[in-house]
Amino acid sequence: MSFIEIKNITKTFNGVEVLKDLNINVEEGTILGILGKSGSGKSVLINMLRGMKDYKPDEGQIIYNIALCPECLAVEPPSMASTTCKCGSQFESREVDFWSADRYVFAAIRRRISIMLQRTFALYEDETVIDNVLKSIQGHDSEESTYMAIDLLDLAQMTHRITHIARDLSGGEKQRVVLARQLAKEPMVFLADEPTGTLDPTTAEFIHQALIQGIKGQGLSMVITSHWPEVMRDLSDEVIWLDNGEIIQKGDPEKVVESFMEHVPRPKISEEFKTGGPIIELQDVKKHYYSIDRGVVKAVDGVNLSVDEGEIYGVVGLSGAGKTTLSRLLYGLTDPSSGKINVKLGDQWIDMTEKGPFGRGRVKPYLGILHQEYSLYPHRNVLGNLTEAISLELPAEFAQIKALYVLNAVGFNENYAEKILHKYHDELSGGERHRVALAQVLIKEPNVVILDEPTGTMDPITRVQVTDSIRKAREELNQTFLIISHDMDFVLDVCDRASIMRGGKILKTGLPTEVVDELTSSEKNKMLSGNKI
Structure with a gap:
């Protein structure tokens, strides 16, 4: 019908x-x-x-x-x-x-009509998980509504967080509660x-x-x-x-x-890039914290890592492996429990565990990071997000030229890049917003770029464009990239070397093809093409 x-x-x-x-x-x-x-x-x-x-x-x-x-x-x-x-x-x-x-x-x-939008967590932030679902249920008595809410949270595999406050959930957990809320509307x-x-x-x-x-x-x-x-x-x-x-x-x-x-192209095969000496050094880095639910959690547990200047380095693993915590430690957003984190600036090594303008404050202007939960300024257009909103003070004409260049670098052709300069974030698709956020990082020309799950909202064609743009940025600007990802295909396409993390530890480092051989069957099912969701 x-x-x-x-x-x-x-x-x-x-x-x-x-x-x-x-x-x-x-x-x-x-x-x-x-x-x-x-x-x-x-x-x-x-x-x-x-x-x-x-x-x-x-x-x-x-x-x-x-x-x-x-x-x-x-x-x-x-x-x-x-x-x-x-x-x-x-x-x-x-x-x-x-x-x-x-x-x-x-x-x-x-x-x-119920709707579930990408990256939109429409929840009552100060309410519990079950109360969020109960607020969507109508036409049932209290007891029936409670059982219905529990069933829906079980369907979304969120019963272990049923009494948690919504604002304390991870992005993925919030998305699962959103699904339960939308289904609760029958x-x-x-x-x-x-x-x-x-x-x-x-x-x-x-x-x-x-x-x-x-x-x-x-x-x-x-x-x-x-x-x-x-x-x-x-x-x-x-x-x-x-x-x-x-x-x-x-x-x-x-x-x-x-x-x-x-119609999905393959990335361009580039000539071997000659990297410089080490620019990032991590020695026995640990980050432990205490959770009421789980006791002592070893998010990062004795990691040793060395990244060379100009290298595109991948850290791969499933959710909970410790990848994102590692990127936050390197950028200085989180302090380690112990260990050494050093980044080379010019001829000097800077201790990233040392706070203040003479410690990691010296390096921060030369580091760029694209978080998995990125966001754009909603009241500024694309040009504003790329320039004034990140305090990049440039003459108007040069700012536009610079913005067009970096938009082209992340996969927008020249004509389309000009069209979106004056669009706002709600006029862009999810994948377009993701690429603009990546351009927002690259426009400052950092020495080291950390990308946390950079292919999250990108279609296969755009992923190829971004792969090529990362290589282009590396070649033209001698940038170093640390890519945190569960997308093994992307790592195989773009990275020079990679490490696999499990349980906060790095278990294998080598060529991406060598790391693939170390994946478990479960990891292969979830991280390689043909099995991805």
Whole structure:
């Protein structure tokens, strides 16, 4: 039964067509996957289906075929027509032009749609995990609501954090609570925009399985966007490949994914780069802390590491291995429990454990870091984020030239880079925001660049562009890169050497191909292509 009809939809932002005459049909109880690179129009379509402000189509219609109660305006999927509503009236079959509907009907449909956006943790920060879920449950008594909340948190594998305050959760844990909250609304349509794009493999697997059980297993209707082919294969009944706002192909998930992957380029093979002497030295570095739940946690446990000047060095491992803590120690955001951390500046070695302007303060201006939980300044456009917002004081004309250069370096072609200079973060796709954040680090031309999970929201094509841009930055600016990642394919493509971490320890250092041989079967399943979420 036809549920959602997308008819001749066109949408323009600032003179640029982002959706072009789209025609799509979603049947009740099916899952539509939308595959495409960053900036292809996936997120715009998702927000349009939800009825989000500023996403009204310029042309065309979004038609919802629903069962509507004429008395209380309750809304259900179309198969519920002619059944009895809780108020006692009978549901009637209605074809609703969503964006032209009566505002009460428009609001009634919106209430029955749940949406899960990438990198958006819409939680009550000061409330517990279970209270966050309970606030989304309506129409049930207290006891029933509590059992329902527990079941949903079990589905999201978050029962071990049920009494924790939301603000104290990690990003991945918050995303799992968001999923439980959205399912608690008992939606008739579930919209998911890159739900696993920014997550580590373990957390992505939790979300993935919860979507299979909570959506696909319950026969709900869903539209999900992703640039990961595996998500499309595992979840979708039909897949659409979207590029520059147009449908390139639609149909069987396996066939569409295969066609999409044929258009993903391989990174350029560069000549061997001659590195200099050591620029980073870590000796027996430890970071231990006490957790009420887990006792003494050895986040980093006796790490020895040496990175050469001009080297692209990878530290790989699954969630909880200690990678991010290691990057924070190196940057000086966290003090080690013991050990030595030295960074070479000119001809001098600087002790990064020494605070103040004569210690790590001397090195900080020459270090750049892109955190996994990066953010852009929402009230500044791209040009502002790249220059004035990070106190890079340049003449206006030179600032724009510099910004265009660095945007080109992270994968935007020259024409598109000019178009996005004056866009704000909410006008960019998730992958575009990620690349702008990377450009924000590179524009200051640091000696050492630390990238924590740099490929999180990037589609395969953009990943290749970023791989090439890292090599280009290394060659032109003699920059050194330390890449923290669970994406072994990316490390194989870009890194000169790599180390694998488990349980806070470095277990193997060598060429990336040598490190692959040391991966366990579980690590290979979650870190190598063909198995990623």
